[in-house]
Amino acid sequence: MRLTDLTIIQTHEGLKKKEFxxxxxxxxxxxxxxxxxxxxxxxxxxxxxxxxxxxxxxxxTITEDLAKEQARKIDEIISxxxxxxxxxxxxxxxxDNILIxxxxxxAGSKILKNYISPYDATVVEKLKKQGxxxxxxxxxxxxxxxxxxENSAFGPTRNPHDLSRVPGxxxxxxxxxxxxxxxxxxxxxxxxxxxxxxxxxxGIVGLKPTYGAVSRYGLIAFASSLDQIGPITKTVGxxxxxxxxxxxxxxxxxxxxxxxxxGNWKLEIENLxxxxxxxxxxxxxxxDVERIVREAVKKYEKAGAKIVEISLPHTEYxxxxxxxxxxxxxxxxxxRYDGIKYGYSTISDKKKEKDNLLDVYFQSREEGFxxxxxxxxxxxxxxxxxxxxxxxxxxxxxxxxxxxxxxxKAFEKVDVIFTPVSPTPxxxxxxxxxxxxxxxxxxxxxxxxxxxxLPAVSIPVGKIGKLxxxxxxxGGPFEEDKILAVGEMFEKI
Amino acid sequence: xxxERDVKHIAKLARLGLTSTELEKFQKELSSILxxxxxxxxxxxxxxxxxxxxxxxGNVTREDxxxxxxxxxxxxxIELMPETKGRYLKVKPIFQV
Numbered sequence: 083m084r085l086t087d088l089t090i091i092q093t094h095e096g097l098k099k100k101e102f103x104x105x106x107x108x109x110x111x112x113x114x115x116x117x118x119x120x121x122x123x124x125x126x127x128x129x130x131x132x133x134x135x136x137x138x139x140x141x142x143t144i145t146e147d148l149a150k151e152q153a154r155k156i157d158e159i160i161s162x163x164x165x166x167x168x169x170x171x172x173x174x175x176x177x178d179n180i181l182i183x184x185x186x187x188x189a190g191s192k193i194l195k196n197y198i199s200p201y202d203a204t205v206v207e208k209l210k211k212q213g214x215x216x217x218x219x220x221x222x223x224x225x226x227x228x229x230x231x232e233n234s235a236f237g238p239t240r241n242p243h244d245l246s247r248v249p250g251x252x253x254x255x256x257x258x259x260x261x262x263x264x265x266x267x268x269x270x271x272x273x274x275x276x277x278x279x280x281x282x283x284x285g286i287v288g289l290k291p292t293y294g295a296v297s298r299y300g301l302i303a304f305a306s307s308l309d310q311i312g313p314i315t316k317t318v319g320x321x322x323x324x325x326x327x328x329x330x331x332x333x334x335x336x337x338x339x340x341x342x343x344x345g346n347w348k349l350e351i352e353n354l355x356x357x358x359x360x361x362x363x364x365x366x367x368x369x370d371v372e373r374i375v376r377e378a379v380k381k382y383e384k385a386g387a388k389i390v391e392i393s394l395p396h397t398e399y400x401x402x403x404x405x406x407x408x409x410x411x412x413x414x415x416x417x418r419y420d421g422i423k424y425g426y427s428t429i430s431d432k433k434k435e436k437d438n439l440l441d442v443y444f445q446s447r448e449e450g451f452x453x454x455x456x457x458x459x460x461x462x463x464x465x466x467x468x469x470x471x472x473x474x475x476x477x478x479x480x481x482x483x484x485x486x487x488x489x490x491k492a493f494e495k496v497d498v499i500f501t502p503v504s505p506t507p508x509x510x511x512x513x514x515x516x517x518x519x520x521x522x523x524x525x526x527x528x529x530x531x532x533x534x535x536l537p538a539v540s541i542p543v544g545k546i547g548k549l550x551x552x553x554x555x556x557g558g559p560f561e562e563d564k565i566l567a568v569g570e571m572f573e574k575i
Numbered sequence: 576x577x578x579e580r581d582v583k584h585i586a587k588l589a590r591l592g593l594t595s596t597e598l599e600k601f602q603k604e605l606s607s608i609l610x611x612x613x614x615x616x617x618x619x620x621x622x623x624x625x626x627x628x629x630x631x632x633g634n635v636t637r638e639d640x641x642x643x644x645x646x647x648x649x650x651x652x653i654e655l656m657p658e659t660k661g662r663y664l665k666v667k668p669i670f671q672v
Contacts, residue, residue, distance in 0.1 A: 089604075102640055198651070198654075200648050230601045292630075307627060307628045313658055324654060337630075390672065399614065400613055402612045402614045402615050403615060405608065405612055413589060423656060423663065424655035424657070425657075426656075429667065436667065438668055439668070443590040444590060444592035445592055447590055451591070456601075457605070460601060461608060463585050463588050474612070477616075480620040480624070481620060481628050482629075483624050483625070484620070499618070519607055522611075524607070532629075533629065534629050535628070535629025536629075559630065
């Protein structure tokens with residue numbers, strides 16, 4: 083078994099028993115990344131493009147110096163036989179919309195191509211304190227807007243299971259990196275599906291925590307009432323370790339909350355009530371995806387769980403509701419990229435004719451943002467503009483309440499809810515990129531969870547040919563431990 | 576269908592420059608997305624409250640005093656500015672004389 087195949091728990095054991103050093107481990111990953119991603123700036127551009135087409139292109143930036151420095155520190159701790167935390171010395175990757183001090187943070191956008199993070203995100207600070215080794219920053223759809231990682235200014239990421247297909251998005255770089263063993267685990271962010279759907283497409287585990295469970299300080303904002311940072315890992319056990327390391331209240335994020343840990347969930351499968359919402363098994367779902375998810379449900383039933391058919395009546399309105407709320411918040415959040423304070427700017431471009439401040443805004447934002455980001459800014463601006471605000475934004479906020487109430491009622495009858503993550507397995511590159519609405523429909527089974535602020539995890543439960551299929555396990559607010567315990571059962575039953 | 580005039584107006588509000596071919600493209604795309612979103616009109620919202628967040632959030636306040644000055648970060652932020660004069664951010668004129 084190669085070092086890069088190990089899980090967090092296995093890596094931790096190996097380091098503790100001195101079977102390999104943290105630096106050796108770190109080098110093994112860096113070597114693997116180098117052969118799989120053409121981000122070396124020394125190559126000429128045509129060669130780089132050729133490599134890009136053959137390779138996964140999971141990373142935008144490699145933080146080699148940071149990784150090696152940390153690895154040496156961990157080796158000192160190991161050689162002096164001091165206590166080693168679970169994540170100490172374990173190499174990880176961070177989505178490139180999460181800040182790491184003194185390294186670029188692009189959000190997959192030309193507008194932030196030369197932006198250097200002035201500070202660490204809280205999650206990064208927490209991982210560094212645990213001794214984590216950060217290998218690099220992973221590719222994403224620009225500002226996390228997309229379901230395929232094709233909307234990146236740095237080229238698309240490819241699915242390690244089939245290079246002609248997308249890894250999902252927007253955390254496609256993080257998911258592809260973990261699936262291809264280019265990192266032991268990764269962080270992503272999830273606004274509508276962006277951790278769960280790529281985890282499903284890449285056959286690994288992805289958790290979207292409850293809104294407020296993890297600090298958003300240092301996460302580049304997309305839609306602030308929906309965004310959450312979450313772990314992407316090889317196993318459910320690993321997911322719990324990373325989640326425990328990053329969770330908790332942070333004074334820099336006033337929406338973060340501290341939840342006292344309710345101990346280990348001693349959940350007996352005989353007492354488990356699993357809700358199956360009929361609205362999530364609708365027309366348009368790939369028949370193989372449905373079959374694999376239903377087989378997973380059967381496995382739980384055989385092992386003793388009670389399966390309850392439930393109804394979440396407002397399910398069909400979740401996607402239109404999301405595509406008002408998310409772009410509205412995005413249009414406000416992205417107003418900060420103005421060509422004045424930081425980021426791409428035409429202000430000192432002598433070739434550009436401009437007399438006043440307004441021209442700098444128009445030009446910098448036209449050239450700096452990609453199509454999908456501009457589309458969503460336009461959509462959000464429209465929904466919030468005078469005359470339309472009540473018909474769109476206000477109505478969507480009310481529908482959001484109804485969606486949340488659906489879940490509250492359901493959780494009176496069941497402990498967890500099972501659904502597919504995505505209506506289809508990974509699709510081909512280019513297949514949906516020219517039709518925005520078709521791409522939006524990818525999120526149809528995942529956005530309600532963000533609107534309701536609930537935790538949900540995607541776990542791999544089967545394959546169609548070589549393409550993985552994920553099961554979504556949804557829990558009540560702050561029941562991450564419960565859904566992870568339920569997910570872990572699948573690995574055992 | 577959203578009108579060309581509307582698209583121009585929104586682009587201006589959003590401070591986004593658009594070329595004429597893009598204008599047409601966005602008009603088409605936004606129209607198709609908006610007609611999908613129309614679906615929300617079917618929902619009976621008469622008894623629903625407005626929420627801006629899924630969890631209850633209140634205002635978090637603190638005393639209005641300066642916290643520790645982090646000069647290191649300040650300098651880094653100034654370095655990121657496209658145009659400066661000393662430690663000031665420089666902008667183009669807003670009013671023409």
